[in-house]
C-alpha cells in the first residue's frame with residue numbers, strides 16, 4: 001500500500017448542553033459546549049469503510065445529554081472525566097477519549113425593588129445574565145490508565161490604566177516606537193493550566209474551587225504587578241498561580257497586547273499627556289502577541305504550544 005493512515009480521531013463537536021437544577025423555586029444553571037474526540041482501532045473504517053468498530057458520533061452526542069441528565073454537571077472537569085471514562089471503558093476498540101468543554105457563566109439578575117428596600121438587595125431566583133466575557137475551558141483526556149486535565153479560560157479582558165512602562169528595548173534602523181513611562185496595559189487573557197492529578201487512586205482536586213482560585217490569583221497578579229513589559233506581567237500571573245495552587249504544575253498564556261496609543265492632538269494645539277486625562281486610540285490590529293509557559297521547577301512541559309489559541 002503506498003499510503004498509511006496517520007493520527008485520527010472522531011466524535012461529535014460542540015454539543016451545547018444547558019442543565020437547569022431546581023432547588024425549590026431557586027434555579028441553578030450550567031451551560032456547556034462539549035466536544036468529544038475518540039480514537040482507537042479505527043483503521044478499517046478508513047481503509048475499507050467497515051463501521052464495525054465505530055460508535056456513531058450521534059451516539060456520543062446522545063451520551064453527553066443523557067449523562068447531563070442522569071449524573072448531573074458538578075463541574076466541567078468532573079463531567080468530562082465521567083464521559084471519557086465511559087467511552088474508553090465501555091467500547092473495546094476505543095483506547096483514548098478527549099473531551100473539550102467550554103463553560104459559559106451566568107449570574108443572577110438582581111431583583112427589582114419590589115417594596116422600599118434598597119435596589120438590588122435581593123437576587124432573582126430564575127433570571128440570569130451572561131457573566132463577564134470570559135469562557136472557562138477544559139480538556140479531559142483518558143487513555144484507560146492516566147488522566148490529563150488541562151483547564152483555563154479565554155477572552156478575559158483586563159486593563160491597567162497606569163503602572164505600566166515599556167522602555168530600554170533594542171533599537172535598530174526601523175524602530176520608531178517611543179519609550180513609555182506611563183502607558184495603558186490591556187490584554188485578553190487566554191490561559192491553560194495543567195493539573196498534576198493523573199491517577200484515579202489520588203484524591204481529585206475540587207475543580208470549581210480550583211478554577212475560581214486560579215482566576216483570582218491571575219487577576220490579582222495582573223493588578224498588583226508594576227509592569228515593565230507584558231512578558232513580565234505574564235510571568236507574574238503564571239508564577240502566582242503555580243506558587244499558590246499545589247494542584248497545578250504548568251500554565252501557558254497567550255496574551256495579545258491591546259495597544260492604546262496616545263492620540264496626537266498637537267496639530268490642534270492641544271497637549272495630550274498622561275496623567276492629565278489623556279485620550280487614546282484603542283487599536284484592534286496589529287497587536288503584539290506574547291506567549292509563554294510557566295512551570296513548577298523540575299516539571300516537564302506538556303501543554304501544546306498552540307493550545308492557548310483554540
Ligand SMILES: O=c1[nH]c(=O)c2[nH]c(=O)[nH]c2[nH]1
Nearest residue numbers: 166177228229230231257288
Ligand atoms: O510589553 C511589551 N512587550 C513587548 O515586547 C513590546 N513590543 C512593543 O512594541 N511594545 C511592547 N510591549
